[in-house]
């Protein structure tokens with residue numbers, strides 16, 4: 287067995303024993319627990335400082351595992367075929383209440399489910415043989431960790447195992463779509479609205495439902511410094527998240543994408559918010575960023591980091 291395989295086995299054993307594990311996914315680093323184990327899930331809420339009314343996403347190895355816990359209609363099937371494994375979460379009727387415990391679902395009769403594309407996350411879930419819940423590995427309210435060291439700094443102390451999968455390729459959380467009545471976009475994310483609508487047609491907006499949805503609260507993903515949006519240039523003592531080729535340079539300037547590429551900007555967003563915060567600025571100013579495609583999810587996270595509802 288290679289070192290990497292042994293590490294996967296150790297993480298799966300840690301989860302099976304009721305402990306927590308830090309896992310890389312393609313979106314952000316997750317703090318994982320066995321979805322069927324209420325004590326492990328309680329420890330996970332505790333470690334994150336996350337309010338218990340916020341349901342968690344069940345991560346599965348593949349569609350077959352997902353179909354053992356949730357009911358897939360034609361639209362769900364089509365979306366899973368188009369985007370799994372990948373950064374799309376589907377909220378569906380639960381069919382096996384024990385497989386994703388009440389606490390993990392916040393008592394709802396629906397379940398959020400996704401099959402991550404990262405090979406390490408996939409290998410651990412397959413080795414465990416059942417779903418894991420894996421919210422972002424940050425303390426509640428803080429920016430999501432997109433590197434192994436940021437994940438360790440946030441919640442490493444609570445994890446029995448931690449796997450380094452390198453920097454997260456996507457860097458933003460999954461898109462969340464509910465398929466309970468008409469299809470609804472609950473959270474914009476790495477798969478764009480346009481991509482989803484191309485498969486199942488128009489998406490309705492989420493009802494205002496901040497209580498059920500942690501990433502939906504007004505201030506979330508927040509660094510210590512205040513965040514100032516749509517800033518053409520930084521003011522004295524501000525750090526600056528720039529975008530595009532015409533940005534100023536300086537020790538406190540972090541360019542999300544010098545070429546103006548939204549996917550690159552998304553992948554750097556949380557790491558650069560943290561880096562800017564470490565310079566102890568008066569505020570973090572952020573350049574205007576286009577809001578089409580992936581820009582919708584970037585704008586959503588920035589609005590919440592700044593304390594505005596998007």
Ligand code: AMP
Nearest residue numbers: 341342343394396397398421499500501
């Ligand atoms: P995260 O903090 O990345 O683990 O995200 C969890 C997200 O999944 C929340 O923002 C919710 O929007 C969503 N979610 C999870 N379970 C449900 C559910 N049963 N009903 C509605 N939304 C859910």
Ligand code: MG
Nearest residue numbers: 421422430501
């Ligand atoms: Mg989160």
